Amino acid sequence: MSQNKDRYSFFEDVYAVVKLIPKGRVTSYGSIAHYLGTRGSARMVGWAMNQAHTDPDVPAHRVVNRNGVLTGKHHFATPTTMQSLLQQEGVVVTEDQIQNFDQHFWDPSVELT
DNA sequence: ACACTGACCACTG
């Protein structure tokens, strides 16, 4: 929303990182925030996802909390959209919990170095 | 212009 002002901020960075998440991989809000250098902004990362809803190129379904739980699934078109998308990419999700989360975990500060 | 909220994470007691 807002006007078309140059309100670019770490939202842009968040989008960029999320877009770089490989298929079948997932990451956490905190990891992205930490990669950007701001641990506290983890909340904002989630809020960024809300805005990301306007950007189809941002696979928000690949972003979960540090626990590997689909916290934001309720924000998708349907509560099952997130899980379905993840399963389509080969990620096993049970009870909103990603199985073998450590195997699917994709850390930008490590993968992007 | 002020205050509160929000898909979180980590530290301190």
Next chain:
DNA sequence: CCAGTGGCCAGTG
């Protein structure tokens, strides 16, 4: 070990 609070940025009431 469990519980509580702080911190960060932006948007909305």
